[in-house]
Amino acid sequence: MKKGLNIxxxxxxxxxxxxxxxxxxxxxxxxxxxxxxxxxxxxxxxPHARILNIDTSRAEKLPGxxxxxxxxxxxxxxxxxxxxxxxxxxxxxxxxxxxxxxVAAVCAIxxxxxxxxxxxxxxxxxxxxxxxxxxEAIKEGAPVIHEGVKNNTxxxxxxxxxxxxxxxxxxDAVFEDRFYSxxxxxxxxxxxxxxxxxxxxxxxxxxxxxxxxxxxxxxxLSNTLxxxxxxxxxxxxxVGGGFGQKIDMFAKDFCAAWFAIHLGKPVKFVYEREEVFxxxxxxxxxxxxxxxxxxxDGTILGQQFQAHADGGAYNSTAPTMIALSCFFLMIPYHIxxxxxxxxxxxxxxxxxxxxxxxxxxxxxxxxERQLDMIAGRMGVDPVEIRIKNSIHAGQPHSAGFVINTCGxxxxxxxxxxxxxxxxxxxxxxxxxxxxxxxxxxxxxVSNMSHISSGAVxxxxxxxxxxxxxxxxxxxxxxxxxxxxxxxxxxxxxxEDIRITAADTGITxxxxxxxxxxxxxxxxxxxxxxxMSARNKLFEFIAEKLEAxxxxxxxxxxxxxxxxxxxxxxxxxxxxxxYQYADLPMPIVGRGSWxxxxxxxxxxxxxxxxxxxxxxxxxxxxxxxxxxxxGRVKLLKMVTAHDCGTPINPMxxxxxxxGSVVGGMGQAxxxxxxxxxxxxxxxxxxDYGFPTFMEMPEIEAIEVxxxxxxxxxxxxxxxxxxxxxxxxxxxxxxxDAIGVDFMELPITPEKILDALEAKK
Amino acid sequence: xxRAIELSIxxxxxxxxxxxxxxxxxxLRDKLGLMGTKRGCDLGACGACTVLINGxxxxxxxxxxxxxxxxxxxxIEGLAEGGELHPLQSSFxxxxxxxxxxxxxxxxxxxxxxxxxxxxxxxxVIKRKMAGNLCRCTGYKKVVEAxxxxxxxxxxxxxxxxxxx
Numbered sequence: 001m002k003k004g005l006n007i008x009x010x011x012x013x014x015x016x017x018x019x020x021x022x023x024x025x026x027x028x029x030x031x032x033x034x035x036x037x038x039x040x041x042x043x044x045x046x047p048h049a050r051i052l053n054i055d056t057s058r059a060e061k062l063p064g065x066x067x068x069x070x071x072x073x074x075x076x077x078x079x080x081x082x083x084x085x086x087x088x089x090x091x092x093x094x095x096x097x098x099x100x101x102x103v104a105a106v107c108a109i110x111x112x113x114x115x116x117x118x119x120x121x122x123x124x125x126x127x128x129x130x131x132x133x134x135x136e137a138i139k140e141g142a143p144v145i146h147e148g149v150k151n152n153t154x155x156x157x158x159x160x161x162x163x164x165x166x167x168x169x170x171x172d173a174v175f176e177d178r179f180y181s182x183x184x185x186x187x188x189x190x191x192x193x194x195x196x197x198x199x200x201x202x203x204x205x206x207x208x209x210x211x212x213x214x215x216x217x218x219x220x221l222s223n224t225l226x227x228x229x230x231x232x233x234x235x236x237x238x239v240g241g242g243f244g245q246k247i248d249m250f251a252k253d254f255c256a257a258w259f260a261i262h263l264g265k266p267v268k269f270v271y272e273r274e275e276v277f278x279x280x281x282x283x284x285x286x287x288x289x290x291x292x293x294x295x296x297d298g299t300i301l302g303q304q305f306q307a308h309a310d311g312g313a314y315n316s317t318a319p320t321m322i323a324l325s326c327f328f329l330m331i332p333y334h335i336x337x338x339x340x341x342x343x344x345x346x347x348x349x350x351x352x353x354x355x356x357x358x359x360x361x362x363x364x365x366x367x368e369r370q371l372d373m374i375a376g377r378m379g380v381d382p383v384e385i386r387i388k389n390s391i392h393a394g395q396p397h398s399a400g401f402v403i404n405t406c407g408x409x410x411x412x413x414x415x416x417x418x419x420x421x422x423x424x425x426x427x428x429x430x431x432x433x434x435x436x437x438x439x440x441x442x443x444x445v446s447n448m449s450h451i452s453s454g455a456v457x458x459x460x461x462x463x464x465x466x467x468x469x470x471x472x473x474x475x476x477x478x479x480x481x482x483x484x485x486x487x488x489x490x491x492x493x494x495e496d497i498r499i500t501a502a503d504t505g506i507t508x509x510x511x512x513x514x515x516x517x518x519x520x521x522x523x524x525x526x527x528x529x530x531m532s533a534r535n536k537l538f539e540f541i542a543e544k545l546e547a548x549x550x551x552x553x554x555x556x557x558x559x560x561x562x563x564x565x566x567x568x569x570x571x572x573x574x575x576x577x578y579q580y581a582d583l584p585m586p587i588v589g590r591g592s593w594x595x596x597x598x599x600x601x602x603x604x605x606x607x608x609x610x611x612x613x614x615x616x617x618x619x620x621x622x623x624x625x626x627x628x629x630g631r632v633k634l635l636k637m638v639t640a641h642d643c644g645t646p647i648n649p650m651x652x653x654x655x656x657x658g659s660v661v662g663g664m665g666q667a668x669x670x671x672x673x674x675x676x677x678x679x680x681x682x683x684x685x686d687y688g689f690p691t692f693m694e695m696p697e698i699e700a701i702e703v704x705x706x707x708x709x710x711x712x713x714x715x716x717x718x719x720x721x722x723x724x725x726x727x728x729x730x731x732x733x734x735d736a737i738g739v740d741f742m743e744l745p746i747t748p749e750k751i752l753d754a755l756e757a758k759k
Numbered sequence: 760x761x762r763a764i765e766l767s768i769x770x771x772x773x774x775x776x777x778x779x780x781x782x783x784x785x786x787l788r789d790k791l792g793l794m795g796t797k798r799g800c801d802l803g804a805c806g807a808c809t810v811l812i813n814g815x816x817x818x819x820x821x822x823x824x825x826x827x828x829x830x831x832x833x834x835i836e837g838l839a840e841g842g843e844l845h846p847l848q849s850s851f852x853x854x855x856x857x858x859x860x861x862x863x864x865x866x867x868x869x870x871x872x873x874x875x876x877x878x879x880x881x882x883x884v885i886k887r888k889m890a891g892n893l894c895r896c897t898g899y900k901k902v903v904e905a906x907x908x909x910x911x912x913x914x915x916x917x918x919x920x921x922x923x924x
Contacts, residue, residue, distance in 0.1 A: 021863055661898035
């Protein structure tokens with residue numbers, strides 16, 4: 001904890017933890033409105049088909065059914081989270097593109113009747129040829145999934161930084177390897193839900209939604225419903241986890257709103273778990289080829305990277321995902337020359353979207369695996385090769401990232417030390433091994449000029465503080481962190497803060513929870529608002545105390561002259577004095593913040609500094625492989641982590657621990673299995689993400705840096721730690737059994753096959 | 760054919776009219792408004808709907824409401840007495856044993872059942888017995904710490920009121 005801070009840097013529990021442990025925290029499905037109706041969605045049973053006709057008459061006649069909607073009924077407006085990539089309708093207009101695509105929606109007096117009505121909707125399909133492998137979908141003559149999209153390639157980046165041909169010519173060795181990273185479902189415990197209410201008199205729509213992006217959702221609803229943004233209020237209740245899966249509008253949002261407007265009753269949609277698996281989002285499967293040129297000592301001179309991302313049936317975040325996987329190849333290692341060729345390819349499968357790390361985990365798996373393989377081939381230690389190629393603060397980045405602080409090489413050293421690298425690597429008995437991998441992640445996004453946050457801080461008569469923030473807390477503790485920042489800045493106690501957040505009708509603009517930008521962006525906005533309110537009070541108090549404004553300090557609910565605690569007053573006495581001096585109350589401070597960018601650019605078109613700051617981490621794993629069953633047990637994961645200066649170390653640890661276990665799932669267990677477009681394991685029972693039983697020993701090492709842009713020196717802490725667990729584990733498995741796995745997940749079956757092949 | 764049953768929940772008696780296929784979860788949430796019990800999968804696979812029946816943990820999404828008639832049901836709403844949190848709840852708060860909070864009621868009730876059964880469960884026992892409660896946020900570490908710490912801080916945490924010896 002930094003000197004002179006009282007609340008920032010402390011391990012305070014989440015402000016809403018009390019409600020959560022009592023079961024009193026309200027999630028969207030916990031909300032009940034009088035006269036509420038219930039909706040269900042009819043989904044496509046075919047991977048690719050033209051809709052010839054939909055007959056809803058039998059469904060409409062079922063007693064209790066209040067409405068049925070199809071693509072015919074809704075406005076001809078496509079939506080998408082990235083404005084340049086809109087390609088989806090809430091209900092299919094003419095075609096279905098994957099098994100699970102939204103075809104029609106029913107609204108009824110209870111969920112069972114709605115469900116029954118779905119079976120009474122008759123759809124005539126003309127089945128079309130489908131394609132499930134992006135490497136097939138990209139070929140000439142493949143089925144066309146979206147009209148006008150050539151080779152099913154909806155986005156592609158072909159970029160060269162430096163001169164790769166020369167770098168390869170100057171290299172002592174050039175290696176080319178291929179990798180595959182699988183589809184992973186986010187699997188938040190709360191299924192997606194929405195509840196809508198419409199006021200016909202003034203045309204106001206209110207939507208409660210389990211969303212990470214209330215303001216973008218408002219924009220998408222306005223656009224697709226054809227009503228002004230000002231008439232749409234999106235409220236985010238408690239959200240039961242997101243991990244990126246709730247960064248989009250879904251049919252449930254649109255349909256709840258649509259029926260509420262047309263039926264004049266509140267309408268709720270809640271997805272079944274199977275729908276969450278099939279019809280929301282997943283981490284993009286990616287086929288990757290990496291070619292790397294190195295000097296004898298392991299110095300990387302150049303790299304060529306090709307990625308075919310399997311996007312499934314729609315774009316969602318396609319351009320962003322591709323851009324991230326490209327630009328973050330040049331960090332945490334200094335890669336002076338890079339060719340990136342990446343594309344997002346449509347297939348007739350579930351849709352890829354943002355998932356914790358967003359395009360980067362797949363790329364890191366390939367690069368960190370190959371780095372270990374290169375180290376082995378060149379006879380260099382994997383720790384040494386990482387330190388040698390580490391990027392450093394102030395070092396130029398090939399695409400223009402500005403790195404103010406960087407604890408990467410220190411993180412490699414400390415993670416290696418802690419896992420016992422010297423004593424263990426290559427020295428453990430067969431079946432035991434250690435491995436490591438590195439990563440870096442942005443603290444939000446600065447290169448898209450409209451990404452900014454606002455906050456309002458209002459000081460009450462009794463010394464209590466009201467904060468309005470647009471930030472979307474989805475369980476990570478954003479509201480707590482923002483409150484800590486405000487309390488610190490005002491010198492009040494955390495109990496004095498009341499925060500209202502993520503309600504587009506009340507709180508200021510905020511882009512939402514993605515890109516790991518909330519603490520830096522919304523935190524800075526809240527800090528500015530708090531400073532503005534405090535300064536108004538300080539101006540008055542300085543005069544009253546006959547002190548210099550710059551000498552005043554606010555701490556522990558007191559305001560006093562620096563160095564003379566006796567010359568001052570309590571915070572509430574100061575407010576009272578302000579009021580009785582007949583100055584206008586309330587004191588209100590406002591703040592708006594966006595990351596400094598020299599010029600507004602987007603990575604899609606121009607390079608530049610993507611984020612206000614970058615986190616760095618090295619993760620080191622120790623594993624045990626059961627040679628009889630092929631099961632891999634992750635014994636321990638060490639994370640040495642530069643996330644700047646944590647605002648709340650307990651919450652940072654929580655992020656890290658969740659990331660490690662999620663990354664372990666990606667490495668060893670999780671895979672959305674799709675056969676001919678059908679998801680074969682859409683349940684918790686069949687999917688099998690890690691439980692208590694698989695939990696490894698988790699150690700966190702803080703590599704603290706003091707970032708100049710983040711609030712109180714903070715950087716991101718939510719996503720970066722899910723980038724390198726998978727390659728660290730697979731690298732450790734190599735150390736344990738001497739097998740280089742190139743595809744995820746490494747299941748017991750694959751381990752046994754590899755052990756058999758080795759014999 | 761609907762049937763009238765009597766459910767004893769958190770010490771109160773409720774007369775409810777249920778269909779034979781209504782699950783206990785449906786009755787708790789949809790008929791009685793006890794929203795602390797969560798619906799995460801409706802398949803008995805995630806533990807978010809855990810309630811205690813006669814002190815033991817049950818998955819309310821795969822239990823028929825009529826089978827719960829005449830038994831003592833404890834939901835998360837009934838765990839704390841008065842304005843104070845139950846020691847397990849305090850421990851989850853203090854140790855950061857939760858993030859989004861959706862799995863938390865089920866986690867706490869399963870932990871309560873474990874502490875009902877065993878005086879000083881080891882970490883391994885806790886992990887094994889809680890393996891049916893899924894969490895995607897915490898990585899489980901702080902949940903285990905919270906349960907261990909609740910057990911240490913309050914010997915009575917595990918002893919349900921009025922449990923017969």
